[in-house]
Amino acid sequence: MTRESERALDETRASRPRILLDVPAGHPTFGFDGIADALVSIVTGSEPRFAVGIFGGWGSGKSTLMEEIERRLHEMGDTLVVEFNAWRYEREPHLIVPLLDTLRDALNDWAARPGRGEENRSVAREVARRVGRVVRALVRSTAIEVGVPGGPKLSLDPGKAVDELASGEADDGSPPSRCTSEHSQSSAKLSAWCETLAWPG
Numbered sequence: 001m002t003r004e005s006e007r008a009l010d011e012t013r014a015s016r017p018r019i020l021l022d023v024p025a026g027h028p029t030f031g032f033d034g035i036a037d038a039l040v041s042i043v044t045g046s047e048p049r050f051a052v053g054i055f056g057g058w059g060s061g062k063s064t065l066m067e068e069i070e071r072r073l074h075e076m077g078d079t080l081v082v083e084f085n086a087w088r089y090e091r092e093p094h095l096i097v098p099l100l101d102t103l104r105d106a107l108n109d110w111a112a113r114p115g116r117g118e119e120n121r122s123v124a125r126e127v128a129r130r131v132g133r134v135v136r137a138l139v140r141s142t143a144i145e146v147g148v149p150g151g152p153k154l155s156l157d158p159g160k161a162v163d164e165l166a167s168g169e170a171d172d173g174s175p176p177s178r179c180t181s182e183h184s185q186s187s188a189k190l191s192a193w194c195e196t197l198a199w200p201g
Contacts, residue, residue: 032061036068043069044079080124082106097138104131105184137164 039052054062072080082103087097107128111121141164 031069032065035065039069040072080110081140097135100131100135104128140164
């Protein structure tokens with residue numbers, strides 16, 4: 001191919017409409033190394049009573065920065081990183097339910113992996129069990145009051161929540177949230193299908 005034909009091909013490709021994907025960069029730039037180091041230092045060196053927010057416009061590098069922070073925390077080995085994508089649950093009436101479900105699942109998965117030490121595994125399973133009880137209490141104590149103009153009104157019955165927590169019923173590990181359950185099932189089916197095609201899951 002001549003230089004002129006290569007240039008013409010490049011111009012043709014550049015003039016075509018294309019879809020820009022919001023995929024995190026594999027090698028962060030924009031000084032993300034320093035920012036990631038600082039945030040990892042804060043997260044690992046502070047009492048766990050805070051939240052960190054990362055804000056920015058589309059394509060500004062939020063996901064890239066988050067993945068870099070996650071990678072560094074994984075390398076340290078003593079921090080459980082739980083990924084939660086709130087957009088997957090945008091129709092869930094109480095976002096706390098799938099958030100806690102995700103946390104519980106991550107704790108159970110962590111405890112099931114070998115090499116964690118029995119005491120650590122036992123603590124993780126106990127925390128997961130307690131989180132499961134809280135989630136069930138939230139789900140079972142939520143009442144839907146229909147007939148309000150503009151749609152249903154959701155309210156919490158504190159008495160039912162207290163009764164549910166006091167019952168001491170064991171957590172069976174199943175997600176009490178319909179959206180969480182459907183998402184888990186869909187992810188599992190998609191992963192199984194990708195494996196049949198020999199694609200990376």
